[in-house]
Amino acid sequence: MSHEQTAERLILESRFEEVARAEEAILAAVRQRDYDDTSVFAIKLALEEGVTNAIKHGNNLNPRKRVTLDYAVTDDEVRIEITDEGPGFQPDDVPDCTAEENLERPSGRGIMLMKAYMTDVKFDQGGNRVTMIKKRDCPLPE
Amino acid sequence: MDPFTIEIDQRDETLVARLAGDASNVHADQIRTALAKLAEEQANQVVVDLRELTFIASMSLAELIELSHKLNDKGTTLRLCGATADIEGVFRTTHLNRFFPMFPSVEDAIAGK
Numbered sequence: 001m002s003h004e005q006t007a008e009r010l011i012l013e014s015r016f017e018e019v020a021r022a023e024e025a026i027l028a029a030v031r032q033r034d035y036d037d038t039s040v041f042a043i044k045l046a047l048e049e050g051v052t053n054a055i056k057h058g059n060n061l062n063p064r065k066r067v068t069l070d071y072a073v074t075d076d077e078v079r080i081e082i083t084d085e086g087p088g089f090q091p092d093d094v095p096d097c098t099a100e101e102n103l104e105r106p107s108g109r110g111i112m113l114m115k116a117y118m119t120d121v122k123f124d125q126g127g128n129r130v131t132m133i134k135k136r137d138c139p140l141p142e
Numbered sequence: 143m144d145p146f147t148i149e150i151d152q153r154d155e156t157l158v159a160r161l162a163g164d165a166s167n168v169h170a171d172q173i174r175t176a177l178a179k180l181a182e183e184q185a186n187q188v189v190v191d192l193r194e195l196t197f198i199a200s201m202s203l204a205e206l207i208e209l210s211h212k213l214n215d216k217g218t219t220l221r222l223c224g225a226t227a228d229i230e231g232v233f234r235t236t237h238l239n240r241f242f243p244m245f246p247s248v249e250d251a252i253a254g255k
Binding site for chain 2: 016045049107109
C-alpha cells in the first residue's frame with residue numbers, strides 16, 4: 001500500500017450526471033489503497049447522497065451554480081468536503097426518517113445515510129458545506 | 143458506475159421485476175420511469191428481485207416507496223427479495239425493512255413465506 005496522500009479539488013456542475021464524475025475520481029483513489037468492498041460501498045453511498053443534496057437542495061439544479069468537492073485519501077482515512085452555493089439549511093430541522101410517522105415519506109434519507117455510513121459527518125457554513133470522514137477500520141452500523 | 147437495468151416477467155398472477163446494476167441517483171429518472179410503468183401493469187402481486195442490484199441510493203428508495211403506494215391503492219401486493227448484504231443493510235439502516243416485506247428468493251416472495 002502507498003503512504004502518499006491523494007488530494008484533489010473537483011468543480012461540479014449542478015446536474016446529477018456530475019455525481020458519476022465525482023465517484024469515478026474518489027473511488028479510484030479508494031480502491032487503489034485496497035479499502036474493502038464494504039467500505040467502498042459506504043463511501044460511494046455517502047458521496048452520492050452528499051453531492052446529490054448539494055446539487056438538488058443546495059444549488060436547486062441552477063446551472064449557474066457549482067459544487068466544490070475537495071477530497072483526500074490516505075491509507076487510514078477518506079476525507080470528503082462538499083460545498084454548494086445555495087442558501088444553506090439547518091440539518092437538525094430535517095425530520096427523522098426512521099420515525100414511524102415518517103417511514104412512508106419518499107424523501108429525507110440522504111443525510112441519515114451519510115451519517116450512518118461514514119465515521120464522522122459535520123455541516124458548517126450554515127449548512128452549505130459538509131465534511132465527511134471515513135476511517136478505514138470503522139465498522140458500519142449493525 | 144454500472145448501468146441500471148430492469149426486466150419484467152409475468153408468472154401467472156405475479157409480475158417479477160428484476161433490477162440489476164447501479165440504482166444510483168444518477169439513474170433516478172430512468173428508475174422513476176421504469177417503476178411508474180410497472181405500477182400501471184395489471185397483476186395481483188409484484189415481486190421486485192434485487193439479487194443483481196449492486197448499489198442503491200435514497201432516490202431509488204423513494205421510487206420504491208412511491209411504487210408501493212401506487213400498488214397499494216389498486217390492491218396489489220409488493221414484495222422484495224434477494225437483496226445482497228450491502229443492499230439489505232441500506233434497507234435496515236433506514237428502517238425500510240419494516241415497510242417492505244423482504245424474502246430470500248422470488249419463489250419465497252411469491253409464496254409470501
